[in-house]
Amino acid sequence: MLGNNSLSNKFENFILIFILLQPIIDLLTSLSIQVLKINTTIGVVFRLFVMALAGVYILLQAREKENRKYVIYLLIVAVVLSIGFINNFFIKSPILLGEELKFLAKSVYPLVMLTCYIFVFKSVKAKQDIYSKTKNYIMYAALVINIVMVVSIATNTDFKSYEWVKLGSRGWFYAGNELGAILAIAFPIVILFSIQKTTSIKKLYFWIPTLLTIFSLFAIGTKVGYAAIVGALAVAVFMCFVQAFMQRKDPKKKLYLLNGLIATVVFAGVLAYTPFSPAFKNIGFHFQIIDYEEDVKEAKEKEEGKVKEEPKTEEEIQHQKEVKKEEEKQALIFSGRQLFQQMYKEYYAEAPMSQKLMGMGYSGNFEEYPKLIERDFHDWFYAFGIIGFALMLVPFLYFGIRILWALITRFKEIFTVKYALLGSALGLALGMAFMSGHVLTAPGVSIYFAVILAYLIVDLEIE
Template identity: 35%
Template sequence: MSLLEKSSKINVKIEWLFIFFIILQPILDISAFFGFPFSIGVRALAMLFGFFYILLYPESKYKKSAIFYLFILGIFMVINFIINFTFKANFVWIDEVEYIIKTSYVILMLVTYIFVFRRLSSRVNWENIIQRNISIALAIIGIAMFIAELTGSGRRSYRAINKEGHSGWFFSANELSAILAMGLGILLLYFISTKISTKLILLPFLLLVTWSMLTIGTKVGLGAMLIILIVTLLITIMDVIRNRKKWINIVFIGFVTIVSLLIIPYTSVQHNLDIKVFNWFGHFTEDPSESDDIEQPEEEQKPNPVEQGELSQALLSGRGDFLINHWNQYKQAPVQQKLFGMGYGGNYESSPKLVEMDFFDYFFSFGVVGFIILILPFLAIGFLIIKNIFVSKFKLIRPVSFLLIVEIGLGLGIASIAGHIFSAPSSGYYFVLLISYLYAYTSHFREKLFNAY
């Protein structure tokens, strides 16, 4: 057996490891919650396997570019570490290394899965494999959330006692909301593509996932659930109108949508929204029967917080304050840090704190140079996807690609406003899967289209 054949066989095995790795994600997060630390080691091994997979990948026009990019990324991260070690007053090397590894993990997984899914797309039922594994991962999350609810063992989503919600056996409510937001569309794609008997099996898990998104209690979970369910319902209706079949999908998706809407008043997110409405738009209306008919001294009228832009602050959960603080740190930082970043949490005085708006965290943590380097693969892949769409004359805009675009748009929106995507291994991983899936889908469709002529 030649060396080329051996490397090809090794790569096939690594590909299937990465496909199985999708199912493993919630198990890693749950194990970390219960104090079993092997999740860090497994993800570190995934980075190592990913790098070797790219090295052993058959020659292609993108392989050399990918290796060169990862080499540049590695050099930059070393420079970032050295500069912050030199200039940062409160330098905690463990925090810096951990943040660098987390950020690099998401990027390396993106490059790896671009190649894995591209190769997988040449096989039969490749989309079914991806959709099934992501659906299994979400089902595991839903089951864990339900058991945590029954046993009262879930981690609170908020520190404030006047807010409700829990993230089950997962550490971060924000990350879990992002995961479910980005995964729900794939679960629905898998659901509508199966036969009725399989739909009946999947239905309880689908309802568990939508319930989980509401139980966490975050705005992200509620908003994403509504958007994805409505978009999917519209897609199924249009599909039935066009093809005159699969009407059963409308029944099932309509049922899930109605049930999800009906349970909102009984979930944590409704309680938290009531608090937000109270804080934004006034005060409780006083019952005339309970009020004393006594003239009270006129208080100084306070400006409406909505008129002062505090509504946007509330939507951002106070992230605007952290943004201003980091901007002030950046203005005072030496030119080396402006170019290569201020590291984890910026040039803080007491304790590190991210803005939790990923694009800004990229900029402040890694500087102008780092921001360009880190954002480059997303821009490059986005360009290739758009190119495939235009070359195919928009013929590949179908339910799968449309829902993937919506999901990616949601992921970018969450990253921009709530963070916990680009430097979070758990949720960033699902964002990577969506982009890689869309790239493989558009490239595969384009090839089939040209082969047909």
Template identity: 25%
Template sequence: MNFLLSSNLIVSFILIQPILDLITSLVVRNMALPITLGLVIRSLFMAYLCIYVLVTKSNNNKLIKYSKIALSMILIYIAFFLVFTIFNKDRSLILIEVKGIIKSFYFPIVLCGLFVYNQKYKINISNKLLVLTLMIYTSIIFIATVTNTYFNSYNSNGYGSVGWFYAANEIGSIMAILIPFTISSLVNDKDRLLNTLACTICIASTMFLGTKVPFLSLGGTTVFIIIYYIILNIYNIFSTYYKRDFNLKRIILIMNTILISMILIFPFSPLYKNIQRNYGDLIQRIVNNISHNKVDKNTQIEDKENSDSVSKDEIVTAVLSKRTIYADIIKQKFNNSSWIDKLFGIGYNVEIRDEIYTKKTIDSKQLELLQKLGFIVEINDEVYTQKTIELDQLDILYRHGILGFVVYFAQFIAIILLIAKQIILKMEYFLNLDVVICIIDIVLALGIAFTAGHILTAPAVGFFLITSTIKLYNDIFKKVV
């Protein structure tokens, strides 16, 4: 099957991701289809990789053998999950479960497939490739916004332009994952015109989009690179072993220009309006509370009745955009489920009447909010939810149980441990910005997955975490094993 799968084909598949997302958006907005074109194409790609791994000979390569076992365990789990769902749940809603499991398990299956291919024929994932991919995404957002033909990021519930794409959270997460490569290329790459243009459009699109994640990725990466090169400069002064040649003043100038641009644009951006709208009251209460607690030390008087205190739970709920409310309900359902459900998961169409009305886990205001957000669906006098928590680790655990959780992360954890072991044995890797940026990028992606979701359980986004992982592997292990 090698003639149908090549490094060039995989590189092309990376580049067409923005086009897939664009076509999917336009189709979804104009046609009522149960399955999108993007999901179909990505599912076919995933299915082909499954077949590729299973028919590929390991030739005594232990990593390929392990990947084949990991993929086989995933497929066995999926088979059990679907059989259990068919015989124990409403079969008219089986499509929901199938879509859910395809979207969730896209990440580990494609990771297995591309890792096995990469063991035999190295995939050339360059910074330039990832910069070009981000540039396509951001250019579409930029053009749509300046021509006033864009779609709102949050419909009528907020501010921002998602360009001609569909889901602002997913596009924002993709941008966040690709931004570190763009910023590092601006420092390292000789093609400064392309990287400067890509970075300029990226800054503008990050502000237009109106979501926090790419903004924090852009600002955080910029600050990190400043700190990294200052430390590297100190290392160069005291080290006689291995020195890096770079212009510290130029790097700090470029990074400060990005930060100043972000600061100047921020007060006029949709992102600022969304923060004001969603967190303005909470921020004001925190400020008032801090001011109130600055009591004259001589009098030591504190009027508790007038203090507008803010609890930690309120802050966490606000930062996680009310995901903790969803998590509490699904957790309650999972804890009350049978041992089979705990092993294989409760699925994607979950009956939650007892958890809402009997157990009293939420109050009336929260119930009203959940109804407005579409978390609650009533079917035949039963109360269901088909909405994910959007905290990827919890969605995988509760929807797919303990067994699903284990087989899901087995391949990824094995690769990360393999990379970590090699880095520990040779700490000089930290002198290579490409390696460090890949590490930061993976940590960033996992941080987003565990706090905002839309990474591991979103095929369009998870694919770029896979590319970052394989790129890091190739940077660490220069030769194919």
């Protein structure tokens, strides 16, 4: 299908344009779920179709000896995850076969697309400026999302991020968590676009995409969005001044000084607005909800005749305060995910050895209602077991070490605004995957991570 050079070239051009299509696919997904009430979404079907095409392309590229290690790795992953699926088919009850297969597909999606984009970037590197294309396509995708957010909020036709109490908007999109994750990963790239385009004060308008992305991340109302704004802007401010100092004899020094000052002003504005932002107010609501739940719990215990033992000594009082403080901190950071994690620990402790090694599949050994932890690495571990999880981590560990080694051995070349912001995007993606999920198990989000990591791998030549 993609065997000849002409078709391969067309696919390579398509897979680059595919980055631009992401917000359109997400809008169509929202339409199919919220308006047409279709469970099998356009987004899932189309993305899985593209992943299948990417799989064919990868197999064809295996004719090159240097590419075979990727194919061998993906085949080993496929075999191990298939064994885990077959094992669960026979011993897990209840089992939702459709959800099991969908979760498998979503989980391998970033691995397949990462491999695909590595091959594509290597192929087109000599013919096209892959840096400009990658940066611009991600920026344009973010811009489409921002325009949708602004228009939907301005016309009061937006959907709320939360069903009750908490503040936030997801525009016309379906999933607020995924939308926040997409913009969080794209934000450092948008800042990079603004910095490199703003060569004089007359071109200040190139910071408009950055301001729009800040607006959208604030509007969504999640802690992740706020952390992305603060983290990426802090990196931009610091690195602009560092690069200006390192290139103090270079005419480009003025570019970095100018953008460092602009980023500082924007950062100050963000900090000034923080107390009035939905994310900040939602933290207050969150503590109120925790207090309310604690009051309800105590009232129920009184009704049932349970007497709460009060601490007697100073040490016991202090210990109780520390325990409560830690519980509140965990609840704030993980938004209740720690409770589901505890549930999964119990599933895992009771699971047979085959499931400990090969995984319990989608939602673990649930009894009534399936529920993910919504922390991607944790969900992967319990779904795919020790062996499957270790295999899934191989690319992250391998390329992570290679990037760190490149930074150490080529420090002056890599310690720049460009690579700092690209690295920030990857850091935010992995941080969100660990803390709040909706990255590596969400194809609409993991595509951005795969593209940025693939670009870095090819650009730094660290295969």
